[in-house]
Amino acid sequence: MKALFRYALIGMLLASAALQSNSGRAEAKRDSEQSVKQLVSEMTLEEKIGQMLMPDFRNWKKKGESSAKGLTEMNDEIAGIIRKYHLGGVILFAENVTGTEQTVRLTDGLQKASRGVPLFITIDQEGGIVTRLESGTNLPGNMSIGATKRAQNAYRSGNIIGKELAALGINVNFSPVLDVNNNPANPVIGVRSYSSKPELTARFGIQAMKGLQNEHIIATAKHFPGHGDTAVDSHYGLPLVPHDAERLKSVELYPFQKAIDAGIDMIMTAHVQFPAFDDTTYKSKKDGRDIMVPATLSKKVMTDLLRKDLGFDGVIVTDALNMKAISDNFGQEEAVVMAVKAGVDIALMPAAVTSLETEKNLANVYEALLKAVRQGDIPIEQINRSVERILSLKSKRGILDSRSSASLRDKIKYALKTVGNRKHEKTERKMAREGVTVLKNDDRTLPFKPKKGDTILILAPYEDQAKAISKTIKRIKKKTVVKEYPFAEKTFNQDIQKLVDQADYVITGSYVVKNDPVVNDGVIDDTIEDSSKWATVFPRAAMKYAQAKQKKFVLMSLRNPYDTANFEEAKAVIAVYGFKGFSNGRFRQPNIPAGVEVIFGKAKPKGTLPVDIPSVTKPGEILYEYGYGLNIKNGKPLKLEGAR
Template identity: 65%
Template sequence: MLKALFPAALVLALLTSSIPTEKVSSASLPTAKQMVQDMSLDEKIGQMLMPDFRNWQTKDESTPTGFTKMNNEVSHLVEKYHLGGVILFAENVVDTEQTVKLTHEFQKASPNIPLLISIDQEGGIVTRLQKGTHFPGNMSIGASRSKKNAYDTGKIIGKELNALGINTNFSPVLDVNNNPNNPVIGVRSFSSDPALVSRLGLQTMKGLQKEKTISTLKHFPGHGDTAVDSHYGLPLVEHDQDRLKRVELYPFQQAINAGADMVMTAHVQFPAIDDTTYRSKKDGEDIMVPATLSKKVITNLLKEEMGFHGVVVTDALNMKAIADNFGQEEAVVMAIKAGVDIALMPAPVTSLKTEKNLENVFNAVKQAILKKEIPISQINESVEKILQLKIKRGIISSKKPISLEKKIKKATQVVGKKSHLKAEQKMAREGITLLKNNKKTLPFKPKKNDKIVVMAPYEDQTKAMSVTVESLMKQKKIKPVRIQSYAFADKTFTKDTAKLIQEADYVITGSYVVQNDPAVNDGVIDDNVQDPKKWATAFPRAVMKEAAAQNKKMVIMSLRNPYDAANFEEADALLAVYGFKGYSNGQFNQPNIPAGLEVIFGAASPKGKLPVDIPSVTHPNQTLYPFGYGLNLKGKQIK
């Protein structure tokens, strides 16, 4: 057993392991290879599994609820299956002190080898921490072109995760978003330019590593040029190998050369690399094997050709792209056969009644090894890499452990601290990209008691606008005004809506479109405001037209993917902010909307330049706003 390898003091340290803040000394530690030699087969398999306990249903509960506090049932499963790690979600991390206690208890449940405790804290629209610093997101940083912003994002996220006891971050996103219709990446990408993605992604990785947080490049070999969300279906990228090397693979290669810790696979088909077919369990049709399950992608390309010697983790194996087509147990076995080291979310476990799912996966992997379908040498190699990474980042350490009380004290001082929030606000301002400012519409200069109408799809977004306007009044950056808000998701434009605009002096409308609607009529954007499916573009267009008819000053903010700006060619004032999360529970959930409002009222200057091309909606082969385009408030191109 493992304890035989460790001195008594080290065993005690590992029992309450925490991530150290000083340089790790491995002099008194056994090597990863020595540890592997002393492990049972069950212990090795456990290191390669990383389930989630996002929701849990105890014997006394009728349905699963967010798992925020350790219980004997989950603790037992961690120990029973010798788990090497877990992934946390927003349901698990609702409060700073609560999160520290949860991660502390997770580590206590794994007395021999500390866990990888992972999370998707990308910054921007994908953040899990409900308390903390959220950042403007990668595409906003891409618009700022700032390596410092990218590095500081990684460093601050790493510092906050470190304080919470979370040692592994599934970030940075190195997908090159060159498909405007990408439904899942979009603003999670830095840019459509592989060189810019590389430059900024590398800095985020280095920032995370500076704080001893494991960083993860994702989604290999690239999820940027897809029009299908792999949470729901199997995307396909049909480019040839030369193009893949120049675009999709380029950022990954640069980061691998710079010392990447971990790479996450994509559930995407790449026929130029692997066109092997498999009969789908969903419908019996032949489908191409996605990258996650492809030996040609994981072993031949990533490890052998590109020289990656770190840990390979799958994207979540419960996503429909995998679960529906390949089945639970077989998908995990296939992933490991392909060369993956860690199977992420290999089976849904939400209660002891569903433990069988995890048991079946565990046994399927074990049988594949015993039948020599998977060489034990490959398992040993994977586990050695996992343990080596844990040693490298100080997760396995001979340092004296930090008490729970000290962890909580440190976390409450670090997570969401003022300097972090100030940094994210500065970053957001630097990313705001002004696309149009005809007739010197901006900045708005309201007179006392003027009426400002703020509109956006959702109430948290209009709330963020209102709170920001109120803040600008308090700071005396604008004169006292009246504010009226209106959330328009799933609504049609009516006479009452028109009246709001007629009574306003200024109108601010937020547009939120994930994918531009291809439904156009003879080159004219569909303005059917009575079609409830069209509200996302039709409603703000109706507002824009009414404001123009009434000669009201009006601006449109593109809140998510900047491509939706193409729906509003006729707007006099238009800007992209790259982030849609608003204001709730007394806090801004992203700094983007406030930064946009500051530009609108002249309290900040727009400094961003588009990190992508924005094609026309009515003429898709034409570029409406090119990469690098961005105006200052005087209407001149920013250099």
């Protein structure tokens, strides 16, 4: 009870600072800083180390159960671990947040388990293709919002996410993504980025940050110093960005510097090698090779660059330390110690804990950090500064005094009214329509104008995508015949030709994460038998056959818009920047329905490209430039007025 009183007192002191005049606010801030320092001085080393650890309980196997399953209800085993290690926070995944009421009960239970400092309860709710909430508003995603060129859409997206997370008892969002996606071959960022332009990325990211913060949600810029110009996914390997320091500062670092200046709360690291900042080598535990230390584990990047050069004094959190870029090359305990020595404040997912039997993994990391401090490898002063940053941020965003008088019943009632409500859904649909980008419309192919009884054939990679297109068509063109065919890992054969022959209109979805078609003499070879090339070969074959048969055909790019370069011969091409379709009784993203509405003339396309699209057949040339997009009505390029 004494500890709880102290934390609540600090929270009230910091909250009162926001209500003071300028001179009074400065004095209150000094008082609160002193109070935090006093609080930290009274904490044990074990309590301090606990604040710097943030595991997940994504799946859990209770004693006596045969296997682990998604943790959706709080239990005494996890409560015991939170208390035993004085944990400062946890991260939630889709397995943990399967419904609104369920999530409120889980977060309430997590906070009650922490009898000392209230927890950071975190999540990756970026909007678009990275969303965790089963019942939340999914939103069109960052690149779609970048295509609208309307900064207010970025704010609205952050604000909607902020309202829903706050209602659920989640207080930290690992968003916005400030990676500048200037590498079309990037397998992990892509549409998660706003743009290939650092200025637009910075402006939109800051607006999303403000939307979150205005709902008292901690905003996290990621992945520092930048994951946008990589061709390797750090979940599976160790990427390297080879550019010199000047280029990195003008492009990759630009959005982060602007976000720091604007008051970002937290910054998440990237497991990426940046030799321009740190070329220190380390012998990989995986294969004994000498590798460069990634940013997450680099003092030159975390302390010298981020703290000293860029002036960030907020909380630094690692990206998940179980990702293969780290786990394959560095030992579990050593990676955590290296990250803290480098200057990070919070080690995210430092050890896999899925049962009491695997609790030892967390115990080993915890003891390794304690040992490093006690032996002087990590100065206690550095630990104190990290914990001061953590507690100051918890106070600033109202977490220290977050144990409100509201009953659990009232929290659930409010969350049910807030999460995924009709107002939010209406806003996400509007934003998605504004992002749809028409890249080609030869011979006025669009909009489609089917007559009663006409057949529309949908060829989409996956069933959920085909269903999303089909359901939207049936809503807006009720008297047409709609046929669906998911084509993932299939070949374009005579049976498909018959379907095209019977159709009046053909909509084909393209889902190419990374362009890698075989090009011979400037022509894409779509006759190859390699089954791994289906994502390019099948839709190209459909395009060529349908257009040869004089069918009305449109190619809909469902994910990274770079794949539109595979379909130069198509008469109509649109990009929607989002691939999630219809499943479990709901649309998982608004992007595909928005694209269908544009195809049939029910919505006006307003999107312009937020990236350059390189040619596939003519390396070094740009096929569609940043800012390009067509007006269906007159066939002319839309006027690019800049981000508003």
